[in-house]
Amino acid sequence: MTASFPAGLAPGFADPALAAQVSFRAALTALSEPGCLVALGHGLAPPPPPLGPAAAALALTLLDHDTPLWLSPALRPAAAYLRFHCGCPPAAGPEAARFAVVTAAELPPLAVFAAGSDDYPDHSATVIVDVAGLRAGGPLVLSGPGIADRATLAADGLPADFLACWAANRGRFPRGVDLLLTCGPLLCGLPRTTLVGG
């Protein structure tokens, strides 16, 4: 099978049950140790660009027909792929989404996403942000639950007002959104409990 196939659809996990468990474990690790970079998406056929392997693996693991998904405009070419494999309905806008996959450049203010309620903070959106670069030891200084002292992170391409947005998101705890930053096969969790300083 060396023929090239059109990009709109691609195969999902070769072994859906096992691969989804591995990805879920990776997401748990990432969210419980913010700032820790984990790799995922091994063995996943290349998803339709510009969707990266880590973002695709997370989507295939976490999304199903109960989770309206919002894609930022640059990622719309992957809509058919995610719809086919996850069966997730498209959300009318970011405010209606349980999950969103966005590029860092198109990240809307976090306040537009569902933040849950004080009674049900879990009814909030989880936003998968595909950033231009992701590595440890950068300008962002993380602290909070899951971090021994402090962790440093470089996430390229986030909007200039990201720190202010994040502080506001942190300020409405227990409401708020959780971020999953991805770049290529790498994932870093940024749960709402994490303090981010510049």
Added chain:
Amino acid sequence: MTTDDNATLTPADRPYWMGVLARAPAAALETAWAGVAPGPAWHLLRAPECGLVMVQGRAGGNGQPFNLGEMTATRCSVQLADGTVGHGYVAGRDRRKAELAALFDALLQGPAGPGLMASLIAPLAAQAAAARTETSRAAAATRVDFLGLVRSR
């Protein structure tokens, strides 16, 4: 889903041929696939996977729907090199049959569609119809008519 603007076969025909493929014997599909030469380039979008589907029934065909029970079904999706996507949904756990049904579904949407319709789908449908007639004939031979006795008062 990729649809081909084919002059002869339309998406409206698709449920028909998918149904025929789903009911066809696996051996017949295997033989027919061996006859497709040269086989087109294709890959699996969704590998054959078994699952359960709830079968609903209606008493007398028009009552309230009720859940009759679950049955095993196998589905598979393939993509041809030209982008055409084929889906196969078959009863049972025959993964290879689901794969072949998906492949033929993809081929039927393309330029080979009318040819395959005549050479594969029509004979399979005729076979299925003949088997059905045979079964109902055998059943009809043992039919008991319960005549309503009119009781006079």
